[in-house]
Structure formats: structure tokens, C-alpha cells
Amino acid sequence: MTQTDKNQPRATRFLADFLSAEDGVTTTDWVALAALCVGLAMATNDELTDVFNMVASQVDGEMRDRQMQDDWVEFYASHFQPMLEAGALDEATAAGFHDLAGGMMNHTLMSELEAGLEQLENDVLTSEQLGQLISIASIARQRNLVDPAVLDYYFGFDGSDPYYMSTASAPQAPSQTS
Numbered sequence: 001m002t003q004t005d006k007n008q009p010r011a012t013r014f015l016a017d018f019l020s021a022e023d024g025v026t027t028t029d030w031v032a033l034a035a036l037c038v039g040l041a042m043a044t045n046d047e048l049t050d051v052f053n054m055v056a057s058q059v060d061g062e063m064r065d066r067q068m069q070d071d072w073v074e075f076y077a078s079h080f081q082p083m084l085e086a087g088a089l090d091e092a093t094a095a096g097f098h099d100l101a102g103g104m105m106n107h108t109l110m111s112e113l114e115a116g117l118e119q120l121e122n123d124v125l126t127s128e129q130l131g132q133l134i135s136i137a138s139i140a141r142q143r144n145l146v147d148p149a150v151l152d153y154y155f156g157f158d159g160s161d162p163y164y165m166s167t168a169s170a171p172q173a174p175s176q177t178s
Helices: 003-007 010-020 022-067 076-087 093-104 106-121 128-142 150-154
Strands: none
Touching: 076 093, 076 128, 093 128, 106 128, 128 150
16 A cells, blocks of 8 residues: 555545455446336336226226126016016016116126025015016026026926916916906
């Protein structure tokens, strides 16, 4: 070490030694590269966050708009035929029940159908509740949520006699007088 080196402040000497050594240069290069990588990662994160938020917003909007857009589900008066013939229900009321059931989500339809079938088997449904249950079953059939054989048994959608007409509270056809 020379005399001039001894006269320099200790920090300056340390910095000069650090920069002149290969280890110091390598460390400085790695620190600069790491800082650059972190900066690029942060910039990329900011850009991708905006893109992901935009995509998530679009997907959310599409899912909400298409919640249950099943315009292909139709009202079939034949599904309500025994109730209509018995005079327990008119076609306009049946169509209204069908529209309400058509707005239900699949999981709601399934839970309502399950509860309704239990009440049907226990013979505790009113004519109005039975009409609502038939409309739920009609929607469930058209959406393929339930085995058609089950719905045919309970509701006679295939033209067979429905189970609900064999219960004690089955709607009775008006007596015909001549």
C-alpha cells in the first residue's frame, strides 16, 4: 500500500478495492441484472393485471347475461293436460307457472322438484302447488336434468296416466250432466 493510499479515507479505500477486484465487479453486475429482472417482472405484472381484470370482467358479464338463456325451452300444454281437463288449472295460469320455473337455476329446480315429489308422495299438495310442480318438472325434462322415465311416471309427460292423478287429492274432472 502506498502513502497516498493510506491518506485516503477508509471507506474510499474499501470502495476502490471492491471495484478493482473481480469479485466486486461480478457482484455489481449481478445486482444490476437482478434489479433489471425485478423491474421487468413488476412492469409485466402491472400489464397482465390489467389484462386479466379486463378478461375476468368480460367473462363475468357473459356468464351473467347467459345465466339461463334457454329460449329453446317451450311451454307444452300437454304436460298439464290432466289438470286442465279436471278444471283445476287454466292454460294461462299453467303458462305463468312455466315462465316462473323457466327462470330458475338448475340447482333450484332440482331441489324444488325433490321437495315437491316428496310432498306429492305424501299427498299434501294443493292444486296450485301441483301446477307449479308440473311446470318445474316440465323445465327439468327439457333441460335433461332428470331421467325422463321418472318424470313420465310422476307426471305422464309421455301420455301415460300420471302418478298425481292416482292420489287422494288428485284433481277431479267436473261432473258432466246431459
